[in-house]
Amino acid sequence: MPMRSNKKIAVVIPCYRVSRHIKEVILSIPAFVDHILVVDDACPEYSGAIADEIGEQRVRVIFHEKNKGVGGAVISGFLKAVELGCDIVIKMDGDGQMDANQIPILILPLLAEQADYTKGNRFHDFTALKSMPKIRLLGNSVLSFVVKATSGYWNLMDPTNGFCAISYPALCELKLDKIDKGYFFETDMLIHLNLINKVVMDVPIAAIYGNEISNLRIRNVLFSFAIKAWKGLLKRIFYKYYIYDFNMASIYFLIAIPLLVFGLAFGGYRWNMGILENSENNAGTIMLAALPIILGIQFLLQAINIDISSIPKKSADSYRSDHIMSFANKKRSEKSFSS
Known part of the structure; x- marks a missing residue:
């Protein structure tokens, strides 16, 4: 072309x-x-x-x-x-x-x-x-x-x-x-x-x-890639939501992580104790572990939703995408015809 x-x-x-x-x-x-x-x-x-x-x-x-x-x-x-x-x-x-x-x-x-x-x-x-x-x-x-x-x-x-x-x-x-x-x-x-x-x-x-x-x-490279991806994710969230900006996603992350950590740690501990002592946890204990996990997931999903909506973009994004798609399909058709 x-x-x-x-x-x-x-x-x-x-x-x-x-x-x-x-x-x-x-x-x-x-x-x-x-x-x-x-x-x-x-x-x-x-x-x-x-x-x-x-x-x-x-x-x-x-x-x-x-x-x-x-x-x-x-x-x-x-x-x-x-x-x-x-x-x-x-x-x-x-x-x-x-x-x-x-x-x-x-x-x-x-x-x-x-x-x-x-x-x-x-x-x-x-x-x-x-x-x-x-x-x-x-x-x-x-x-x-x-x-x-x-x-x-x-x-x-x-x-x-x-x-x-x-x-x-x-x-x-x-x-x-x-x-x-x-x-x-x-x-x-x-x-x-x-x-x-x-x-x-x-x-x-x-x-x-x-x-x-x-x-x-x-x-x-699989293991090293996974480690680098995790570090890269933490780095991006830290700089984007706590250094360069501070918004609701920053707050949601701050709330979600402690809730998830507490719920999973406490739930895992009580589950292990139940096995060792051959006993059942009561409803209150189960809810004390489950509720932080449920709330943590909800807050985390809200933070992810904000992260998705904050993708860098310029004006007329929908027109731009359609234009590129149309151009690409046109050139692909021309190439197929010429061959």
């Missing part, structure tokens, strides 16, 4: 064990992109050298002497894009799972200044969704809910998607040195964007699944 604007655009590609795909990925990037920033994260397959040998004038390769993780590689690319004065920076993976022809759709809200950060949404196109492995689909659904709650962007359907774009002002406001350098990077980006009140939008994007090899080992 022809596209040209007065905006300088860069694509950042973190590379680690993607030597089989990196050339194809680079050559697929549209001509309107000004810079292609390839970050060789100490790749044992020398993906950066392969990218450098292509001869594409837009390519700049950044070499890491030591592996910094996917987040560290992307941040290196972001810093270089800021140095080059790029107005929009897109992050793509080097494994060929992302269709570069959909970049115009991804950056449209940024060009129109209707969002600060966009993420691809693989769950909008049901036909393309059927190509996603079932186990990955289930895992992504569960993980997406965790990321929604952790980041505060409850409006995102596919928050774990790595195909994303960010505007120069939002990128400059982020404290990149504070963002996680590993596989928690995508989620931590959303947490930090929420704290600086940036608008994040879903854009319908179809994923591509082929013979790529994932470097992510679920068993190795």
Whole structure:
């Protein structure tokens, strides 16, 4: 799709064990992109050298002497894009799972200044969704809910998607040195964007699944991801509701947590004592444990409701979403017709 604007655009590609795909990925990037920033994260397959040998004038390769993780590689690319004065920076993976022809759709809200950060949404196109492995689909659904709650962007359907774009002002406001350098990077980006009140939008994007090899080992990162997600959630709630602002959600959280802790602790203690003493707890004791739990859940639900309604947004949000959906569907139809 022809596209040209007065905006300088860069694509950042973190590379680690993607030597089989990196050339194809680079050559697929549209001509309107000004810079292609390839970050060789100490790749044992020398993906950066392969990218450098292509001869594409837009390519700049950044070499890491030591592996910094996917987040560290992307941040290196972001810093270089800021140095080059790029107005929009897109992050793509080097494994060929992302269709570069959909970049115009991804950056449209940024060009129109209707969002600060966009993420691809693989769950909008049901036909393309059927190509996603079932186990990955289930895992992504569960993980997406965790990321929604952790980041505060409850409006995102596919928050774990790595195909994303960010505007120069939002990128400059982020404290990149504070963002996680590993596989928690995508989620931590959303947490930090929420704290600086940036608008994040879903854009319908179809994923591509082929013979790529994932470097992510679920068993190795599952526990650490859960710990980081919990810490990220606490951090966001603390800063958003007790440092940057104080509202009814702040009060509801203050009431809900002690009630839940007391109800669960007291109830667990009395239940254990009943087993040890082979006795039954009377109705009053049961209510003393149950009532704080019930009230705590109610207050917690009220706090979550306020959190959902406080998602950063700009004016004409409904029009914006419809416009993006319409544009995406139109381009997808054109592509199907041309093929």
